[in-house]
Amino acid sequence: MSEAHAEAAVHAHAAPTGFIRKYIFSLDHKVIGIQYYFLALVAVFVGMFLSLLMRIHLVWPTAHLPLVGEIKPETYLTLLTMHGTIMVFFVLTTAPQSGFGNYVLPIQIGAPDMAFPVLNMLSFWTTFLSFVIMLAAFFVEGGAPLHGWTGYAPLSAIPSAGPGQTLGADLWIISIAVFCAASLMGALNFITTTLDLRARGMSLMRLPLTCWSWFITAILGLLAFGVLAAAGILLLLDRNVGTSFFVPGGLVMTGIPVKHQGGSPLLWQHLFWFFGHPEVYIAILPGMGVASQILSTFSRKPIFGYRAMVYAMLSIGLLGFVVWGHHMFMSGMSPYSAFAFSVMTMAIGVPSAIKTFNWLGTIWRGRVRFYTPMLFAIGFVSLFVSGGLSGPFLAQPQLDINLHDTYFVVAHFHLIMGVAAIFGIFAGTYYWFPKMFGRMMNERLGQAHFWLTFIGTYAIFMPMHYLGIAGHPRRYSQLTEIKFLEPLMSLQEFITIAALITIGAQIIFVINLFWSMFKGPKASVNPWEATTLEWTVPSPPPHDNFGGRVPVVRHGPYEYAVPGATRDFVMQDEEQPVQMHS
Amino acid sequence: MATLAHPVTVEEREPRVAGGPPASPPQQGDRGGSRGPGFTPADRLRRYRIGLAVGLTPVLMLFVSFTSAYIVRQGLSDDWRSIALPPILWMNTVILLVSSFTAEKARRTAVRDEGPGGLWLGITLILGLGFLAGQWIAWKQLAAQGIFIASNPSSSFFYLLTASHGLHLLGGVLALGYAAAASRLHRPPETRRIVVDIAAWYWHFMDLLWLYILALLFLAQ
Numbered sequence: 001m002s003e004a005h006a007e008a009a010v011h012a013h014a015a016p017t018g019f020i021r022k023y024i025f026s027l028d029h030k031v032i033g034i035q036y037y038f039l040a041l042v043a044v045f046v047g048m049f050l051s052l053l054m055r056i057h058l059v060w061p062t063a064h065l066p067l068v069g070e071i072k073p074e075t076y077l078t079l080l081t082m083h084g085t086i087m088v089f090f091v092l093t094t095a096p097q098s099g100f101g102n103y104v105l106p107i108q109i110g111a112p113d114m115a116f117p118v119l120n121m122l123s124f125w126t127t128f129l130s131f132v133i134m135l136a137a138f139f140v141e142g143g144a145p146l147h148g149w150t151g152y153a154p155l156s157a158i159p160s161a162g163p164g165q166t167l168g169a170d171l172w173i174i175s176i177a178v179f180c181a182a183s184l185m186g187a188l189n190f191i192t193t194t195l196d197l198r199a200r201g202m203s204l205m206r207l208p209l210t211c212w213s214w215f216i217t218a219i220l221g222l223l224a225f226g227v228l229a230a231a232g233i234l235l236l237l238d239r240n241v242g243t244s245f246f247v248p249g250g251l252v253m254t255g256i257p258v259k260h261q262g263g264s265p266l267l268w269q270h271l272f273w274f275f276g277h278p279e280v281y282i283a284i285l286p287g288m289g290v291a292s293q294i295l296s297t298f299s300r301k302p303i304f305g306y307r308a309m310v311y312a313m314l315s316i317g318l319l320g321f322v323v324w325g326h327h328m329f330m331s332g333m334s335p336y337s338a339f340a341f342s343v344m345t346m347a348i349g350v351p352s353a354i355k356t357f358n359w360l361g362t363i364w365r366g367r368v369r370f371y372t373p374m375l376f377a378i379g380f381v382s383l384f385v386s387g388g389l390s391g392p393f394l395a396q397p398q399l400d401i402n403l404h405d406t407y408f409v410v411a412h413f414h415l416i417m418g419v420a421a422i423f424g425i426f427a428g429t430y431y432w433f434p435k436m437f438g439r440m441m442n443e444r445l446g447q448a449h450f451w452l453t454f455i456g457t458y459a460i461f462m463p464m465h466y467l468g469i470a471g472h473p474r475r476y477s478q479l480t481e482i483k484f485l486e487p488l489m490s491l492q493e494f495i496t497i498a499a500l501i502t503i504g505a506q507i508i509f510v511i512n513l514f515w516s517m518f519k520g521p522k523a524s525v526n527p528w529e530a531t532t533l534e535w536t537v538p539s540p541p542p543h544d545n546f547g548g549r550v551p552v553v554r555h556g557p558y559e560y561a562v563p564g565a566t567r568d569f570v571m572q573d574e575e576q577p578v579q580m581h582s
Numbered sequence: 583m584a585t586l587a588h589p590v591t592v593e594e595r596e597p598r599v600a601g602g603p604p605a606s607p608p609q610q611g612d613r614g615g616s617r618g619p620g621f622t623p624a625d626r627l628r629r630y631r632i633g634l635a636v637g638l639t640p641v642l643m644l645f646v647s648f649t650s651a652y653i654v655r656q657g658l659s660d661d662w663r664s665i666a667l668p669p670i671l672w673m674n675t676v677i678l679l680v681s682s683f684t685a686e687k688a689r690r691t692a693v694r695d696e697g698p699g700g701l702w703l704g705i706t707l708i709l710g711l712g713f714l715a716g717q718w719i720a721w722k723q724l725a726a727q728g729i730f731i732a733s734n735p736s737s738s739f740f741y742l743l744t745a746s747h748g749l750h751l752l753g754g755v756l757a758l759g760y761a762a763a764a765s766r767l768h769r770p771p772e773t774r775r776i777v778v779d780i781a782a783w784y785w786h787f788m789d790l791l792w793l794y795i796l797a798l799l800f801l802a803q
């Protein structure tokens with residue numbers, strides 16, 4: 001043991017001293033996690049700003065807006081594309097997995113760092129580069145692309161298809177490809193770390209559910225991002241060297257016949273959604289892990305059905321790879337394939353329901369402590385259910401053909417992927433902030449932030465179901481000329497006002513975040529009385545996490561209210577004898 | 583708990599039986615996590631091997647995606663005109679197979695600590711560069727016949743697959759070069775051993791991948 005001790009001290013890289021090695025090109029997983037987190041924070045504000053412009057334009061079309069001036073239909077599509085892309089990739093994929101995962105996973109499994117620290121640093125800076133390239137698309141001639149976050153061909157494949165489809169679209173594709181490379185490096189690190197760096201006694205069935213969720217997410221990323229990269233490469237070739245993978249023959253663009261022939265736009269859709277569906281789980285699984293962790297801690301009860309939770313996440317991950325066709329019911333696929341995709345999609349409802357009931361079972365009759373992390377975790381479950389319920393409807397090909405291009409889908413994916421995952425991020429922030437920055441966040445501001453955001457997001461996205469059922473199409477900048485949509489205008493106004501208020505409420509969060517970082521009360525080692533290993537080390541943890549100590553794990557991750565224990569929680573590395581199974 | 587904004591009051595309650603596996607000190611035979619994070623040379627070698635196996639998965643997915651595109655694109659329309667594969671590919675294949683053999687020699691020499699194995703590394707490097715040069719010549723020959731990447735879907739895939747494979751192999755060449763230079767760069771022998779081992783396994787994978795690509799191109803003719 002002491003030998004391993006010395007080894008660890010020698011081989012885990014030494015603490016750096018200079019500013020640049022410490023904060024910029026750091027190899028420390030904790031610094032890298034925080035870098036990812038702040039990258040996502042910047043991205044989320046860019047994304048929010050774009051959505052605000054869209055919402056305002058929808059209901060006050062003549063309003064003159066900052067930075068963009070007059071919004072033409074093409075401009076609207078540009079905003080839409082960049083909003084979706086930035087949110088999905090640089091917020092929902094970045095913060096929950098790369099941000100919190102990087103910071104917390106090594107500590108929770110009892111490791112001094114990630115398996116490959118240099119690769120870890122590279123993956124952050126590659127992500128950063130990708131973000132810069134994405135933003136650059138705004139500033140080139142023609143502006144940013146307008147092909148949507150799904151980049152459907154042939155619109156995305158032909159430079160003359162619209163403003164922004166020239167250099168802007170190339171930058172978009174390159175940025176996504178670079179992002180794929182970065183995510184793959186990250187996934188490699190997460191998987192190797194989880195497999196090979198666990199502390200003694202940290203068997204797989206003692207892993208905190210957060211670690212399981214990061215691990216499974218990494219596997220999904222590993223399998224999905226290579227496919228997106230392949231699709232991106234083919235698209236770049238179609239655009240720039242004249243191949244025809246995705247462009248069919250006989251296409252006429254702005255009056256000029258396109259030279260390509262024989263390609264298949266559906267091929268793009270298949271490749272994209274083979275990545276795209278797992279991607280939605282990449283966004284949500286870490287949130288599930290965080291919610292499980294927090295619900296158990298703040299209910300002072302072991303998580304209900306630990307093993308079922310693990311198997312549910314595994315089966316969600318697995319099933320996630322065979323349902324991509326449910327995004328393509330409109331493509332004219334054979335009804336038999338549509339039926340198969342439909343059945344498999346609904347099968348995902350089973351593990352999703354298992355998770356939901358286990359969360360409820362965890363809270364049930366617990367001694368619940370309603371602190372901000374807990375509120376956001378409960379909010380996560382609420383949004384997951386609200387957003388998930390519309391899934392089985394959309395999974396019916398007959399229904400989906402009506403709903404596919406309407407606000408109904410916008411409601412579905414914003415609730416379940418957008419807002420639920422964001423609630424996971426907020427929950428994680430309020431929960432781990434004391435560990436990360438050594439200070440507590442303000443509880444009052446946190447609660448205010450929660451209620452405004454919770455009510456606000458429901459007010460924004462619930463009415464969209466109604467808009468969709470009423471036939472309001474999505475991805476249009478203006479529908480003022482259309483008679484049957486006129487009565488829906490007041491609802492649209494309501495949504496915009498709700499969005500303004502909800503976005504405004506985020507200022508509370510930002511103030512709380514930065515104020516607490518410097519002025520918050522000092523945090524103890526374990527302010528939430530939680531059991532996992534990150535709560536056994538100082539806040540913030542030393543460079544090698546355990547200060548030369550090598551933790552040994554003796555307990556499962558959620559041993560609250562254990563009979564015979566001296567307190568109502570037992571730390572994972574605690575030696576206290578506990579009688580179990582009387 | 584003085585740090586909480588509102589102090590937590592822990593009320594007395596009948597404790598409940600906790601879920602999860604029973605508490606016990608880690609046993610020697612515990613699967614997973616039984617060793618703890620180790621940092622001996624053997625631990626590091628194992629870690630890098632796991633990393634390599636994981637890291638090859640997306641490479642595989644990349645080529646699986648290209649394959650599915652290949653099949654779809656070929657079956658889809660009537661504009662597919664198969665190109666004749668340049669015969670030099672056969673020679674390149676032989677070169678690559680031999681280089682895998684020498685890479686394995688270098689790997690075993692290094693891992694068993696039977697000397698630096700620099701000779702085998704050097705030969706592998708030269709063979710690898712030879713393969714890349716051969717691929718370059720194959721492209722030149724096609725181009726001389728007026729067959730370029732955009733000429734036909736089959737030529738598009740030919741260039742796409744060979745170039746993607748070539749770029750990945752180039753990564754292997756760089757790794758081998760680093761391994762060969764490692765002793766000059768005063769890297770510890772342990773690090774050099776790991777680099778040679780990983781680079782060689784990667785090399786074998788590239789070898790197999792090439793055989794697969796060749797079969798794909800050949801069968802489509």
Ligand code: HEM
Nearest residue numbers: 280284326327345348349391392394395404409413416417
């Ligand atoms: C029981 C669970 C679920 C079912 C049955 C389901 C079903 C569906 C279906 C059928 C569609 C296609 C609708 C259309 O485009 O016409 C869809 C869209 C979508 N779903 Fe789900 N879903 C489920 C859960 C989730 C989860 C957990 C997430 C994310 C975390 C998610 C994110 C999305 C997104 C982002 C889209 C829209 C993509 C786009 O068109 O841009 N869904 N869902």
Ligand SMILES: [Cu+2]
Nearest residue numbers: 277324326327
């Ligand atoms: Cu999906």
